[in-house]
Amino acid sequence: xxxxxxxxxxxxxxxxxxxxxxxxxxxxxLIDKSRRENDAxxxxxxxxxxxxxxxxxxxxVNLVRVLKMVLIHDLVEIDAGDTFCYDEQAIQTQADxxxxxADRIFGLLPADQTSQLRSLWEEFEAKHSADxxxxxxxxxxxxxxxxxxxxGGTWKKAGVTIAKVRxxxxxxxxxxxxxxxxxxxxxxxxxxxxxxxNEG
Numbered sequence: 001x002x003x004x005x006x007x008x009x010x011x012x013x014x015x016x017x018x019x020x021x022x023x024x025x026x027x028x029x030l031i032d033k034s035r036r037e038n039d040a041x042x043x044x045x046x047x048x049x050x051x052x053x054x055x056x057x058x059x060x061v062n063l064v065r066v067l068k069m070v071l072i073h074d075l076v077e078i079d080a081g082d083t084f085c086y087d088e089q090a091i092q093t094q095a096d097x098x099x100x101x102a103d104r105i106f107g108l109l110p111a112d113q114t115s116q117l118r119s120l121w122e123e124f125e126a127k128h129s130a131d132x133x134x135x136x137x138x139x140x141x142x143x144x145x146x147x148x149x150x151x152g153g154t155w156k157k158a159g160v161t162i163a164k165v166r167x168x169x170x171x172x173x174x175x176x177x178x179x180x181x182x183x184x185x186x187x188x189x190x191x192x193x194x195x196x197x198n199e200g
Contacts, residue, residue, distance in 0.1 A: 046070035076101035137175030152195035
């Protein structure tokens with residue numbers, strides 16, 4: 001059988017394209033406060049968290065599917081940019097920007113892989129499955145860890161209150177009640193230490 005050079009070319013083109021994720025900066029500071037993290041680092045961190053913390057998922061999850069979701073969930077930000085979760089104006093256009101980005105970026109792949117990755121991305125966004133809810137729980141927990149260990153980091157810079165953080169972390173408990181309890185305890189301690197404001 002002759003090798004499918006077109007398929008390989010498409011896959012390699014995608015691999016080269018997603019290198020751009022390393023240049024998409026998030027608002028979150030690295031724990032040593034030296035700089036902001038990028039999306040590729042964030043995705044790697046979530047994959048490590050999934051591997052280590054899957055025992056705390058709400059129900060049994062398919063770890064391979066969760067790993068795939070956390071590794072691809074922010075690829076759309078190559079085109080759409082990172083939308084700061086407390087920027088209410090930017091959030092209004094986020095879904096449309098990210099859908100257009102998904103069309104282009106996943107569309108670089110062969111049709112079967114386009115379908116597979118796009119489906120996983122949409123499942124993550126919809127949060128209807130146990131796998132997606134757990135992946136979302138990790139995505140919401142990771143910045144909490146960074147903000148706590150940077151003594152308020154982005155929270156202080158943006159004047160974020162505990163009420164807004166609670167709203168943001170609500171999906172954690174849906175994917176993992178145990179991690180939801182941990183996140184609540186963490187933000188309560190952040191409030192006590194002055195890392196997080198009680199009111200705006």
